[in-house]
Amino acid sequence: MKKNNLHIRKLVLIALLGSGLNVFKFLIMFIPNVEVVTLLIVVYTYVFGIGIGMGATILFCVLEAFMWGFDPSWLIPYFIHWPTVALVAFFIKKSGQKKPIIIAIIMSIVTLAFGFQSTFFYMLTGGALKSSSFFARYITMYTTGTGFYIAQILSCFVSIIALFTPLTELVTKLGRKHLGYNKI
Numbered sequence: 001m002k003k004n005n006l007h008i009r010k011l012v013l014i015a016l017l018g019s020g021l022n023v024f025k026f027l028i029m030f031i032p033n034v035e036v037v038t039l040l041i042v043v044y045t046y047v048f049g050i051g052i053g054m055g056a057t058i059l060f061c062v063l064e065a066f067m068w069g070f071d072p073s074w075l076i077p078y079f080i081h082w083p084t085v086a087l088v089a090f091f092i093k094k095s096g097q098k099k100p101i102i103i104a105i106i107m108s109i110v111t112l113a114f115g116f117q118s119t120f121f122y123m124l125t126g127g128a129l130k131s132s133s134f135f136a137r138y139i140t141m142y143t144t145g146t147g148f149y150i151a152q153i154l155s156c157f158v159s160i161i162a163l164f165t166p167l168t169e170l171v172t173k174l175g176r177k178h179l180g181y182n183k184i
Contacts, residue, residue, distance in 0.1 A: 018059025033148040034155040045089035073125040077118040104160035115149035
């Protein structure tokens with residue numbers, strides 16, 4: 001009975017955290033490309049482990065698809081990028097790294113990669129493969145969004161430096177107290 005109870009708690013936690021990612025994204029979406037999803041996925045994975053962090057991340061991606069539609073130009077990059085964030089956070093935790101500045105640098109590089117990756121998939125799904133100037137069009141498309149990518153990277157960097165430690169402590173405390181999650 002206790003083992004089933006633990007599975008139920010994990011499922012509830014995944015549902016709560018995954019839907020929470022959507023809520024937090026929705027609350028600040030009026031600020032272009034400023035995001036807290038990276039920070040929250042890092043914190044959730046760091047505190048609860050890869051199973052909970054990845055589960056919440058996948059749920060976030062699925063909920064996004066239902067909210068915004070099943071367009072492969074952004075959905076495929078989401079299903080690549082956000083689980084990668086959880087995976088990198090898991091390896092950061094496994095390495096014993098606790099310094100927010102190091103975590104912020106690593107996650108900023110992952111966020112930088114998202115700009116390249118999302119532009120690439122946008123180009124692929126827009127039929128650019130048939131064009132003889134794929135690379136030139138890619139560079140043009142990417143540089144058009146540079147301001148947004150910079151904002152996204154900076155928000156990732158600053159939010160992790162400012163909020164990683166207090167959020168990790170808060171989520172750990174809440175997980176133990178209210179969810180009875182003692183693995184933390």
